Amino acid sequence: MTDLERKIYRIIYNMSRFRKNPTMDDLKRKTGKDEASIRKAVRNLVTRNELAWDKEKSEWKF
Template identity: 65%
Template structure:
Protein backbone atom coordinates (compact mmCIF):
# COMPACT_ATOMS: atom_id res chain seq x y z
CA UNK A 1 0.00 0.00 0.00
CA UNK A 2 1.47 3.34 -1.04
CA UNK A 3 1.43 6.43 1.17
CA UNK A 4 -1.38 7.97 -0.86
CA UNK A 5 -3.47 4.78 -0.70
CA UNK A 6 -2.92 4.71 3.06
CA UNK A 7 -4.08 8.34 3.28
CA UNK A 8 -7.26 7.64 1.30
CA UNK A 9 -7.88 4.50 3.37
CA UNK A 10 -7.55 6.44 6.64
CA UNK A 11 -9.90 9.19 5.43
CA UNK A 12 -12.55 6.65 4.42
CA UNK A 13 -12.01 4.65 7.62
CA UNK A 14 -12.33 7.67 9.90
CA UNK A 15 -15.39 9.08 8.14
CA UNK A 16 -17.25 5.75 8.04
CA UNK A 17 -16.63 5.29 11.77
CA UNK A 18 -18.96 8.23 12.31
CA UNK A 19 -21.56 7.06 9.78
CA UNK A 20 -20.54 9.30 6.88
CA UNK A 21 -19.40 8.37 3.40
CA UNK A 22 -16.83 10.76 1.97
CA UNK A 23 -17.81 12.28 -1.36
CA UNK A 24 -15.35 12.72 -4.18
CA UNK A 25 -15.26 16.46 -3.46
CA UNK A 26 -14.34 15.80 0.18
CA UNK A 27 -11.60 13.38 -0.87
CA UNK A 28 -10.25 15.92 -3.37
CA UNK A 29 -10.16 18.62 -0.70
CA UNK A 30 -8.57 16.43 1.97
CA UNK A 31 -5.94 14.84 -0.29
CA UNK A 32 -5.24 17.68 -2.72
CA UNK A 33 -5.26 15.24 -5.65
CA UNK A 34 -7.44 14.96 -8.74
CA UNK A 35 -10.32 12.52 -9.27
CA UNK A 36 -8.36 10.08 -11.47
CA UNK A 37 -5.65 9.64 -8.86
CA UNK A 38 -8.19 9.08 -6.08
CA UNK A 39 -10.16 6.56 -8.17
CA UNK A 40 -6.96 4.65 -8.97
CA UNK A 41 -6.04 4.49 -5.27
CA UNK A 42 -9.54 3.30 -4.30
CA UNK A 43 -9.50 0.64 -7.05
CA UNK A 44 -6.13 -0.60 -5.77
CA UNK A 45 -7.48 -0.79 -2.22
CA UNK A 46 -10.47 -2.76 -3.48
CA UNK A 47 -8.18 -5.14 -5.41
CA UNK A 48 -6.11 -5.64 -2.26
CA UNK A 49 -9.33 -6.45 -0.35
CA UNK A 50 -8.88 -3.53 2.05
CA UNK A 51 -12.18 -1.85 1.03
CA UNK A 52 -15.52 -3.06 -0.27
CA UNK A 53 -18.51 -1.07 -1.49
CA UNK A 54 -21.93 -2.35 -0.37
CA UNK A 55 -24.24 -1.44 -3.26
CA UNK A 56 -27.48 -2.04 -1.35
CA UNK A 57 -26.57 -0.02 1.75
CA UNK A 58 -24.36 2.40 -0.21
CA UNK A 59 -21.58 2.34 2.38
CA UNK A 60 -17.88 1.44 2.50
CA UNK A 61 -16.96 -1.75 4.31
CA UNK A 62 -13.52 -1.74 5.87
CA UNK A 63 -11.93 -5.19 5.91
Protein backbone atom coordinates in the same frame (compact mmCIF):
# COMPACT_ATOMS: atom_id res chain seq x y z
CA MET B 1 0.16 0.30 0.31
CA THR B 2 1.27 3.69 -0.99
CA ASP B 3 1.03 6.88 1.05
CA LEU B 4 -1.95 8.09 -0.99
CA GLU B 5 -3.76 4.76 -0.57
CA ARG B 6 -3.10 4.82 3.16
CA LYS B 7 -4.36 8.39 3.42
CA ILE B 8 -7.54 7.64 1.44
CA TYR B 9 -8.16 4.49 3.48
CA ARG B 10 -7.92 6.46 6.73
CA ILE B 11 -10.18 9.23 5.42
CA ILE B 12 -12.85 6.75 4.30
CA TYR B 13 -12.54 4.76 7.53
CA ASN B 14 -12.78 7.78 9.82
CA MET B 15 -15.65 9.42 7.94
CA SER B 16 -17.64 6.18 7.66
CA ARG B 17 -17.43 5.67 11.43
CA PHE B 18 -19.83 8.60 11.67
CA ARG B 19 -22.09 7.22 8.90
CA LYS B 20 -20.88 9.73 6.31
CA ASN B 21 -19.40 8.56 3.03
CA PRO B 22 -16.78 10.99 1.72
CA THR B 23 -17.51 12.59 -1.63
CA MET B 24 -14.96 13.01 -4.37
CA ASP B 25 -14.72 16.70 -3.41
CA ASP B 26 -13.96 15.69 0.20
CA LEU B 27 -11.18 13.37 -0.96
CA LYS B 28 -9.75 15.97 -3.35
CA ARG B 29 -9.70 18.61 -0.62
CA LYS B 30 -8.22 16.35 2.05
CA THR B 31 -5.55 14.72 -0.13
CA GLY B 32 -4.72 17.56 -2.52
CA LYS B 33 -4.74 15.11 -5.44
CA ASP B 34 -6.74 15.03 -8.67
CA GLU B 35 -9.71 12.78 -9.35
CA ALA B 36 -7.79 10.33 -11.56
CA SER B 37 -5.19 9.67 -8.83
CA ILE B 38 -7.88 9.16 -6.21
CA ARG B 39 -9.88 6.78 -8.40
CA LYS B 40 -6.75 4.75 -9.14
CA ALA B 41 -5.85 4.51 -5.45
CA VAL B 42 -9.39 3.44 -4.47
CA ARG B 43 -9.43 0.89 -7.30
CA ASN B 44 -6.14 -0.54 -6.00
CA LEU B 45 -7.56 -0.79 -2.47
CA VAL B 46 -10.67 -2.58 -3.75
CA THR B 47 -8.71 -5.05 -5.90
CA ARG B 48 -6.51 -5.97 -2.93
CA ASN B 49 -9.68 -6.51 -0.84
CA GLU B 50 -8.75 -3.84 1.69
CA LEU B 51 -11.97 -1.95 0.89
CA ALA B 52 -15.31 -3.21 -0.38
CA TRP B 53 -18.54 -1.39 -1.22
CA ASP B 54 -21.72 -2.84 0.28
CA LYS B 55 -24.44 -2.03 -2.26
CA GLU B 56 -27.33 -2.92 0.05
CA LYS B 57 -26.27 -0.66 2.89
CA SER B 58 -24.47 1.92 0.69
CA GLU B 59 -21.40 1.91 2.89
CA TRP B 60 -17.78 0.80 2.85
CA LYS B 61 -16.62 -2.46 4.42
CA PHE B 62 -13.14 -2.82 5.85
